[in-house]
Amino acid sequence: MSNSSRFVHHHKRVGNKYVLGERIGKGRYGAVFEGFDLESGRVVAIKQLPTKGIPVDEVNSLKSEIKLLRNLQHKNIVEYVGFYEEKEDDYVNIIMEYVEGGSLAKTVNKFSSLPESLVAFYVEQVLEGLVYLHEQGVVHRDIKGANLLNTKEGLIKLADFGVAARLDEISSKNNNPVEVVGTPYWMAPEIIELSGCSTASDIWSVGCTVVELLTGSPPYSEYTAMSALFHIVSDERPPLPPNISSELEDFLLLCFNKDVSSRVSAKELLSHRWILKSKQLAFDKSTSSLKKETITLLQQSTLVSSQQQHPIKNAPSTSLEQFEEPKDEEETFDDLFTNDVVSNSADQPHVSNSDRIDVTQYLWQKLQQSLDSSIAVEGTNELDDVVEDLEDDMAWLNVRSSNHQEEQPLMAKEKALKLLSGMFDEQNSMETRKHCLSELLSLLSSFPNLSTFFTSEGTFSLLLEILDYPRCEQHKLEFVLQLMLHVLCCFDGQETIRSEYIRDLGQFLSSMGFFPIAIKLIDSRISEQVRSLTFQLISVILSEREENILMFFACRGAPRILSTFFEEVNILDKHLLGTLKALFFVTEKWCNSFGREWCRCMAKYGFIERFVGFILRLSQDEMILLSLHILEKFSLFIQGEQSDITIRTHFHSIQVLSSLCQLLSKLKGNCLEACLSIFETLCRNTETHEMLQKECGAIQVLIQVLSTLCDVSGSDPCRRHTLLSLYYLCLASPKGKEEAAIHGIIPILQSIIRHSGILFSANGIKFISIETTKSVEMLCWFATVRSRKVVELLLKSNGVEFFLDLLSAVPGKDKAKAGSSLVELLEREPSQVESILLREKNIRRIVHLVTTLGQNEIEYMLDSYVRLLFLSARIRESLCKHEAVDKFFSRLKHPKTSVRKLLLQILQLLLQDYPREFSKAEKQLLLDLERNDSAVMIRELAGLLLRRKRRGEHKNV
Numbered sequence: 001m002s003n004s005s006r007f008v009h010h011h012k013r014v015g016n017k018y019v020l021g022e023r024i025g026k027g028r029y030g031a032v033f034e035g036f037d038l039e040s041g042r043v044v045a046i047k048q049l050p051t052k053g054i055p056v057d058e059v060n061s062l063k064s065e066i067k068l069l070r071n072l073q074h075k076n077i078v079e080y081v082g083f084y085e086e087k088e089d090d091y092v093n094i095i096m097e098y099v100e101g102g103s104l105a106k107t108v109n110k111f112s113s114l115p116e117s118l119v120a121f122y123v124e125q126v127l128e129g130l131v132y133l134h135e136q137g138v139v140h141r142d143i144k145g146a147n148l149l150n151t152k153e154g155l156i157k158l159a160d161f162g163v164a165a166r167l168d169e170i171s172s173k174n175n176n177p178v179e180v181v182g183t184p185y186w187m188a189p190e191i192i193e194l195s196g197c198s199t200a201s202d203i204w205s206v207g208c209t210v211v212e213l214l215t216g217s218p219p220y221s222e223y224t225a226m227s228a229l230f231h232i233v234s235d236e237r238p239p240l241p242p243n244i245s246s247e248l249e250d251f252l253l254l255c256f257n258k259d260v261s262s263r264v265s266a267k268e269l270l271s272h273r274w275i276l277k278s279k280q281l282a283f284d285k286s287t288s289s290l291k292k293e294t295i296t297l298l299q300q301s302t303l304v305s306s307q308q309q310h311p312i313k314n315a316p317s318t319s320l321e322q323f324e325e326p327k328d329e330e331e332t333f334d335d336l337f338t339n340d341v342v343s344n345s346a347d348q349p350h351v352s353n354s355d356r357i358d359v360t361q362y363l364w365q366k367l368q369q370s371l372d373s374s375i376a377v378e379g380t381n382e383l384d385d386v387v388e389d390l391e392d393d394m395a396w397l398n399v400r401s402s403n404h405q406e407e408q409p410l411m412a413k414e415k416a417l418k419l420l421s422g423m424f425d426e427q428n429s430m431e432t433r434k435h436c437l438s439e440l441l442s443l444l445s446s447f448p449n450l451s452t453f454f455t456s457e458g459t460f461s462l463l464l465e466i467l468d469y470p471r472c473e474q475h476k477l478e479f480v481l482q483l484m485l486h487v488l489c490c491f492d493g494q495e496t497i498r499s500e501y502i503r504d505l506g507q508f509l510s511s512m513g514f515f516p517i518a519i520k521l522i523d524s525r526i527s528e529q530v531r532s533l534t535f536q537l538i539s540v541i542l543s544e545r546e547e548n549i550l551m552f553f554a555c556r557g558a559p560r561i562l563s564t565f566f567e568e569v570n571i572l573d574k575h576l577l578g579t580l581k582a583l584f585f586v587t588e589k590w591c592n593s594f595g596r597e598w599c600r601c602m603a604k605y606g607f608i609e610r611f612v613g614f615i616l617r618l619s620q621d622e623m624i625l626l627s628l629h630i631l632e633k634f635s636l637f638i639q640g641e642q643s644d645i646t647i648r649t650h651f652h653s654i655q656v657l658s659s660l661c662q663l664l665s666k667l668k669g670n671c672l673e674a675c676l677s678i679f680e681t682l683c684r685n686t687e688t689h690e691m692l693q694k695e696c697g698a699i700q701v702l703i704q705v706l707s708t709l710c711d712v713s714g715s716d717p718c719r720r721h722t723l724l725s726l727y728y729l730c731l732a733s734p735k736g737k738e739e740a741a742i743h744g745i746i747p748i749l750q751s752i753i754r755h756s757g758i759l760f761s762a763n764g765i766k767f768i769s770i771e772t773t774k775s776v777e778m779l780c781w782f783a784t785v786r787s788r789k790v791v792e793l794l795l796k797s798n799g800v801e802f803f804l805d806l807l808s809a810v811p812g813k814d815k816a817k818a819g820s821s822l823v824e825l826l827e828r829e830p831s832q833v834e835s836i837l838l839r840e841k842n843i844r845r846i847v848h849l850v851t852t853l854g855q856n857e858i859e860y861m862l863d864s865y866v867r868l869l870f871l872s873a874r875i876r877e878s879l880c881k882h883e884a885v886d887k888f889f890s891r892l893k894h895p896k897t898s899v900r901k902l903l904l905q906i907l908q909l910l911l912q913d914y915p916r917e918f919s920k921a922e923k924q925l926l927l928d929l930e931r932n933d934s935a936v937m938i939r940e941l942a943g944l945l946l947r948r949k950r951r952g953e954h955k956n957v
């Protein structure tokens with residue numbers, strides 16, 4: 001049964017003093033009604049909270065909190081009048097000042113968004129209220145539009161302070177297990193991380209409230225509560241609304257400072273230029289003109305917000321239309337081959353496509369003639385230049401080649417021509433023609449420089465024409481491809497020569513349109529052999545020069561072929577490394593300019609999926625590393641401001657995620673680091689989590705990787721990536737945390753923390769690596785996961801003692817986390833944990849800690865002490881016996897009101913069961929506080945302590 005349905009509205013009196021009126025609103029823990037004070041005639045608001053099932057102790061502590069809060073009075077906070085409880089009603093009534101204008105959340109719901117100047121006008125008052133509360137040592141803990149109430153005069157009052165968080169605590173303890181307590185959208189990251197709530201946490205919520213009032217909803221409202229939690233903790237800062245003034249941008253950045261200790265205070269924000277500007281505006285105008293402007297601004301903002309809802313309508317059309325959806329995907333196989341280059345060429349005989357033998361024969365003949373003439377008809381025809389080059393080549397050959405080659409070059413050339421003609425001769429059987437080809441290839445191998453003979457531009461143009469000839473027989477395609485490949489590769493190992501001839505040739509081929517032809521040749525309906533040869537040829541050409549890759553892209557080869565290429569290429573291809581290097585170079589170059597479009601275009605054609613599969617097949621470390629670096633470039637566009645939905649979708653496919661998981665299990669060293677870096681980026685995005693956890697078993701894989709790295713001393717990039725991946729994967733997932741615990745992460749984290757050295761350093765060490773901090777934080781999670789199994793595992797790994805070790809070793813925020821975890825464990829397993837804590841050694845450590853805590857640390861730790869004492873009378877007793885009261889007294893001169901307030905509450909808890917006389921100095925200190933403290937609540941609490949003691953003294957007498 002929900003809280004709200006438990007509540008019944010009786011239209012009745014509350015005690016003798018109040019009559020209950022209409023219901024004004026409803027929150028998570030109860031409903032709020034109008035009330036009428038029969039004695040004073042004052043209208044009040046009455047919040048009814050169901051108390052069924054809540055222990056009396058807790059209701060009493062809530063009541064004493066409200067009693068204290070009654071002392072607070074300020075124009076910008078709602079006054080607490082008191083409370084009223086009737087035993088048979090199962091709820092407690094909190095009586096408050098009635099604020100008739102309703103909450104700002106309602107206003108913003110009505111108008112969808114408020115203009116900046118009006119928001120500044122409201123926020124200034126929120127800050128005034130907060131400055132007062134913070135000076136009184138009260139943290140509001142639940143600043144949001146619904147808790148900002150508006151009077152008829154436009155005065156803003158803070159409601160629900162001091163109580164909301166207490167209700168959350170009570171609810172989390174007593175209701176059915178809930179995963180998130182409270183609405184997280186306004187929550188500061190340090191609260192989510194259990195690293196201690198302070199006045200600074202309210203400032204973060206002020207930032208969220210500004211966003212709420214401006215846009216109609218707080219940051220991350222597009223996410224579920226769990227995902228929002230994840231983003232609050234893991235993003236650098238929440239996204240800022242568009243079109244805000246630079247002053248407001250600065251204001252929000254100050255609120256969203258993740259470093260609690262340097263986050264701005266409410267007082268400082270009051271003199272921020274965004275607030276001052278709005279003040280000036282208000283000062284310059286009369287109230288009526290301000291109202292007029294507000295209405296206009298409201299209309300404008302409604303207009304703007306409705307335009308903002310359709311950003312695509314207004315977006316300029318992209319100039320990179322070539323990167324849009326592939327339009328020619330539907331091309332038929334025949335379409336691919338109807339582009340008849342031959343028939344368009346001026347110097348070709350007019351032939352029909354069906355007359356294919358004539359045309360191929362014509363091409364062969366032309367090829368033969370050109371080769372023939374290059375030798376036989378020196379200087380007499382249009383191939384003069386080629387011949388001259390050839391002669392130079394031969395002269396060079398004669399000088400530089402081996403003896404055997406010296407004897408034979410011209411003969412070899414003649415033989416080559418014969419073999420070539422034999423290959424082309426239709427009269428020859430297929431076997432003879434194949435034989436001619438293999439002979440020619442082996443001749444070329446024996447006389448590598450003979451290849452220059454084939455490298456004339458005319459020859460290669462003709463070979464290209466043959467490849468492009470429609471319906472060219474497959475064996476001829478194979479011949480030509482083999483020949484080209486052979487020529488291109490024959491200088492392997494002779495880099496200087498290669499650069500002189502072959503690099504140019506690769507570039508020549510790209511410029512002459514090899515790639516569009518190659519696109520046709522890799523069609524799945526072409527023979528396996530031709531496809532494979534084409535891929536090899538592409539690989540060679542791409543590996544030669546980066547420009548070739550650019551040309552390849554220009555022919556839409558990138559999306560078309562590159563994707564398929566990595567699926568089909570033989571991983572043992574010796575040119576593959578060169579291709580990868582060129583691709584890496586280009587990817588890196590392009591990523592700096594219009595990389596997102598390029599990566600999106602590639603992703604659309606399935607490149608990412610195929611490329612990851614390709615990496616999985618690789619076995620050579622150098623290639624794996626290079627490939628992962630290429631993939632890393634793509635991963636830049638899966639998160640942050642550069643994020644692209646197409647790239648994300650392809651990265652988030654099961655195929656990619658599970659292949660990456662498989663890679664994680666097989667890689668080592670630098671390759672593992674590169675893969676983990678991509679993995680961490682993926683884990684930063686909540687969209688991947690379900691698939692990674694449920695379908696890829698990522699948590700288990702990562703824990704296996706982590707287990708091999710836990711004993712490394714110092715910082716280790718692989719360990720850092722693994723830890724962070726696990727951290728993001730489990731951060732917002734109780735199931736993930738449970739799974740991680742079950743797969744053995746707890747002892748691994750403990751080992752990482754031990755190896756960091758912090759546990760053995762005498763005074764704790766100042767600098768703690770991110771790995772250690774995250775390990776501590778993750779270890780602390782397991783105390784809060786609502787799973788018996790996890791708590792058992794934690795206790796089995798000496799969790800209690802370990803948290804106690806951490807308490808004295810880690811600094812500030814981490815200490816608070818360890819403290820909260822101890823309390824959480826005590827709540828879940830009271831008897832077992834209590835008995836461990838009660839051990840003499842441990843009680844001493846808890847007491848000793850009070851005196852060693854730094855001035856800032858104590859602020860975050862005292863909450864845990866309050867809860868610890870509240871939960872266990874035996875611990876209270878034992879602490880008193882070990883002079884804890886003295887230790888808490890020794891900190892009572894702390895400059896922060898919130899710290900003095902918590903210390904006084906702790907002293908009250910300890911002394912109520914075990915009263916003892918105050919020393920003269922203690923008495924004087926309390927008297928000073930009672931008389932002179934600037935905060936009314938401190939004066940009240942100090943007085944209560946003194947009077948309680950006096951009553952005790954009286955009793956004793």
Ligand SMILES: Nc1ncnc2c1ncn2[C@@H]1O[C@H](COP(=O)(O)OP(=O)(O)OP(=O)(O)O)[C@@H](O)[C@H]1O
Nearest residue numbers: 024025026027028030032045096097098099103146
């Ligand atoms: N003192 C008050 N005077 C007038 N209206 C009030 C007062 N206190 C609360 N309300 C109205 O009642 C609504 C419900 O308040 P309540 O504190 O129960 O829940 P909430 O703050 O909206 O949400 P939650 O408590 O779940 O965080 C408020 O949004 C506000 O509109």
